Amino acid sequence: MPIRAVLWDIDDTLFDYSGAERAGVLRHLAAEGAALTGPGAADAVKRWNDVMALHYGRFVRGELTFGEQRRERVRGFLGEPLTDEDADAWFARYREHYEGEWRVFADVLPALEAVAAAGLRQGLLSNSAAAPQDRKLRRLGIRDRFEVLVCSDDLGCAKPDPAAFHAACMTMNLEPEEVAYVGDRWDTDAVAAAEAGLTGVWVDRSGASPTVPIGPVARITGLDELLPLVVGGGAAPGAPGGARAAALPT
Ligand SMILES: [Mg+2]
Structure with missing residues (x-):
C-alpha cells in the first residue's frame, strides 16, 4: 500500500x-x-x-x-x-x-516542501499539549503546512502507545499502512510507529553509529534523506535506510 x-x-x-x-x-x-x-x-x-x-x-x-x-x-x-x-x-x-532561541532545523523547510511536492499529505503527532505546540509552530512559521496537530494531552494516550498513532491516522482518515512517522526518538517514535503498523523513520541527527539494534525502522541522519523512503511504495527492508542499517554492527 x-x-x-x-x-x-x-x-x-x-x-x-x-x-x-x-x-x-x-x-x-x-x-x-x-x-x-x-x-x-x-x-x-x-x-x-x-x-x-x-x-x-x-x-x-x-x-x-x-x-x-x-x-x-x-x-x-x-x-x-x-x-x-x-x-x-x-x-x-x-x-x-x-x-528567543526558537528555530527549525536547516533541513526542515526543504523537506516539508519536497514531501508536499511529491503529493503527500502531512500531519503532526506530539506528546504534548496542543495550545503551546500550535503557538510554537505558528511562531516558527510552519503550522499551516500540516493538516492536523494531534497531541497526547487531548488523546489521553501518548507515544509509544499504538493508540496514539492510530488516533492520528484516523484523524487524517488514513490506514496506518498509508502513513510514515518521522521522529528523533528511536524507541518512542520510530519503533513504536512501526509496531503500530506505520512506516517508522528514525531521524538520528547525531550521525554516530547507533548503539542500539535498528529493528523494524529506517534510519536517516538528516531530513534530506527522507523522500526516497516515502515515495514509490515506502520504506521496505532493503530501502536506503534499511540497507544502511543492515550494514551496521548491532
Ligand atoms: Mg521528539
Missing part, C-alpha cells in the same frame, strides 16, 4: 528543542546573575535537562498538568520549595530567553 502521508514528531525533529533549551537556560541564568562557563554551564544545562525529563515524563503520563510540570521543573532545578507564583515568574523569565 503506498504511503499517502507523513506524520511528524515536533520537538528535536522539526524544532531544535534541545538547542533552544540549552541556549535559553544559559541566557536566563546569566540574566539572573549566575553567568556560567565551561563545566558550570554544562552542569547547569544537564540539571535543567534532567528536571525536564523527570517532570515532563510525569505530564505525559497524566500525573501533572502542563503548568504543573513547569513549576516542578523550576523547583527541582533550584532545589527550593517556591510558591506557584514564584515558580511561574521564574519560568516566565526563562521562557523569554528560550523563545
Whole structure:
C-alpha cells in the first residue's frame, strides 16, 4: 500500500528543542546573575535537562498538568520549595530567553516542501499539549503546512502507545499502512510507529553509529534523506535506510 502521508514528531525533529533549551537556560541564568562557563554551564544545562525529563515524563503520563510540570521543573532545578507564583515568574523569565532561541532545523523547510511536492499529505503527532505546540509552530512559521496537530494531552494516550498513532491516522482518515512517522526518538517514535503498523523513520541527527539494534525502522541522519523512503511504495527492508542499517554492527 503506498504511503499517502507523513506524520511528524515536533520537538528535536522539526524544532531544535534541545538547542533552544540549552541556549535559553544559559541566557536566563546569566540574566539572573549566575553567568556560567565551561563545566558550570554544562552542569547547569544537564540539571535543567534532567528536571525536564523527570517532570515532563510525569505530564505525559497524566500525573501533572502542563503548568504543573513547569513549576516542578523550576523547583527541582533550584532545589527550593517556591510558591506557584514564584515558580511561574521564574519560568516566565526563562521562557523569554528560550523563545528567543526558537528555530527549525536547516533541513526542515526543504523537506516539508519536497514531501508536499511529491503529493503527500502531512500531519503532526506530539506528546504534548496542543495550545503551546500550535503557538510554537505558528511562531516558527510552519503550522499551516500540516493538516492536523494531534497531541497526547487531548488523546489521553501518548507515544509509544499504538493508540496514539492510530488516533492520528484516523484523524487524517488514513490506514496506518498509508502513513510514515518521522521522529528523533528511536524507541518512542520510530519503533513504536512501526509496531503500530506505520512506516517508522528514525531521524538520528547525531550521525554516530547507533548503539542500539535498528529493528523494524529506517534510519536517516538528516531530513534530506527522507523522500526516497516515502515515495514509490515506502520504506521496505532493503530501502536506503534499511540497507544502511543492515550494514551496521548491532
Ligand atoms: Mg521528539
